[in-house]
Amino acid sequence: MQTAKRIPSIDRSTIMPDEPTWLYFPEWLKNDTWHFPYAYSTFRKHIPRDSNVLEIGFGSGRILTRLAKDLNCRCVGIDIPDHAFPTIAFFCKQEGVHVEAMKGDGFALPFKDDSFDVVYSEGVIEHFPIERSFEMVKEHARVCKPGGIVIVSVPNKFALLHSLTKRLLGSRFLFYPEASYSNRQLSQFIQRSGLRPIAKDGFAFGCQFYMFQAFFLEETFPKASRIIGKTGLSILKKMHLYHFNNPSLNSLIGFQTMVIGQKTPMSG
Numbered sequence: 001m002q003t004a005k006r007i008p009s010i011d012r013s014t015i016m017p018d019e020p021t022w023l024y025f026p027e028w029l030k031n032d033t034w035h036f037p038y039a040y041s042t043f044r045k046h047i048p049r050d051s052n053v054l055e056i057g058f059g060s061g062r063i064l065t066r067l068a069k070d071l072n073c074r075c076v077g078i079d080i081p082d083h084a085f086p087t088i089a090f091f092c093k094q095e096g097v098h099v100e101a102m103k104g105d106g107f108a109l110p111f112k113d114d115s116f117d118v119v120y121s122e123g124v125i126e127h128f129p130i131e132r133s134f135e136m137v138k139e140h141a142r143v144c145k146p147g148g149i150v151i152v153s154v155p156n157k158f159a160l161l162h163s164l165t166k167r168l169l170g171s172r173f174l175f176y177p178e179a180s181y182s183n184r185q186l187s188q189f190i191q192r193s194g195l196r197p198i199a200k201d202g203f204a205f206g207c208q209f210y211m212f213q214a215f216f217l218e219e220t221f222p223k224a225s226r227i228i229g230k231t232g233l234s235i236l237k238k239m240h241l242y243h244f245n246n247p248s249l250n251s252l253i254g255f256q257t258m259v260i261g262q263k264t265p266m267s268g
Contacts, residue, residue: 035204035255038243039122039153040066042203042250046151046260047071051117054078056106056140057124061088061099068097076116078104106136111143119144120151123256125189126179133179134189141193146265150195153202155180156257162208165216174215183257195261199247202254206242211255 040063047053049071055064058077065088068075077088077099088101104110106124119140125133140150155162157180166173166180181189187197236242244250251257 035207036062038203038207039063039256042201042258043067043120043122043151043153044070046149046199046201047073047118047120049073052076052115053118053120054109054111054116054143056109056119056121056136058088058101059084059123061091061101063122064088064099065091065095065097068099069095073118075099076102078102078106078109080105107132107139109139109143113142114145115143117145117148118151119148120153122153123155125152126154126181127175127177130179134192137189137193141195141261141263144263146263148263149198150190150193150261150263151258152186152190152261153256153258154186156202156252156254157182157185158253158257159205159208159255161212162255165208165212168216181257183251183259186257186259190259190261193261195263197259198262199260200251200258201247201260202250202252202257204243204255205250205253206236207255209236 043063044067047067051071051073053064053067053073053075055061055075055077058064058079061077061084064075064077067073075097079085079101080103085101085103088099092099102110106121121136121140125136128136137150137152140152144150155178157163159180163180166176166178170176183200183202187200190197244254251259
C-alpha cells in the first residue's frame with residue numbers, strides 16, 4: 001500500500017489568492033452554470049448526516065466541502081494533480097470548514113479496510129480502461145465499512161448529445177479520454193465489487209446541451225453558438241428540464257448516471 005502525502009496544516013489565509021487555481025474555467029467554480037448544484041443535491045440526499053466520508057478524485061473539492069458544512073461530515077479527499085489542492089483550500093476557506101486533502105492513488109488507497117461510512121467518486125472512473133475502472137470501484141468497496149455505502153457517478157451513455165460531442169471532438173475533447181456508461185453497466189460494476197445496489201439516480205440532463213454548446217458549437221460556429229446556446233439553455237431551465245425531480249428518469253437520461261451500493265457484512 002503506498003503512502004499518501006499529507007497536505008501540511010498551515011494558515012492559508014495569508015497565501016490564498018482571491019480566485020481559485022483551476023485547470024479549466026474558474027466560472028465553473030464560482031457560478032452555477034455547470035452541473036455542480038444538481039450534482040451536490042443528488043449526492044447529499046444519499047449521504048447520512050455526521051458520516052465519515054471519502055471522495056476519490058475530489059477535483060475542485062466543491063462537493064466535499066459543502067458536505068462538510070451542511071451535513072457535519074468528517075470529510076477526506078484524495079487526488080493526484082497539484083492544482084486540486086489550492087482549489088479545495090479555496091472552498092474550505094469559503095465554506096468555513098476543514099477537509100483533509102491527501103495526495104494519493106485511487107487504485108491503491110492509503111487507508112485500511114472498512115475505514116469510511118461513505119465512499120464516493122464523481123466523474124472519475126470513466127477516464128480509465130474498463131478493467132482498471134473496475135479495480136478502482138473495488139478499492140471504493142474495500143475501504144467502505146460494512147453497512148456503509150459506495151456511490152459512483154459517471155457520464156451517462158444515454159445523454160446522447162454529450163456522447164455526440166465526444167465523438168465529434170475525439171481527442172480534442174477537453175476531458176479525453178472519457179467513457180460513458182449506462183446505469184445498468186454501472187450497476188454491474190457495483191455488483192461485481194461485492195456491493196448490493198440499493199438505489200439509482202442521476203443529474204443535470206441539460207448539462208449535455210451546455211457541453212455541446214461550449215465545446216463543439218463555440219469552436220465550430222462561434223457566432224451562432226452564442227445565440228443557440230443561450231436560448232437553448234434558457235428554455236431548458238424555464239421548462240424545468242435541466243434537471244428532473246425523478247431519480248429513475250435522471251438515472252436513465254441524466255448527464256451523469258449514479259448507482260448507490262451498500263456493503264453488506266459479507267462483502268469485500
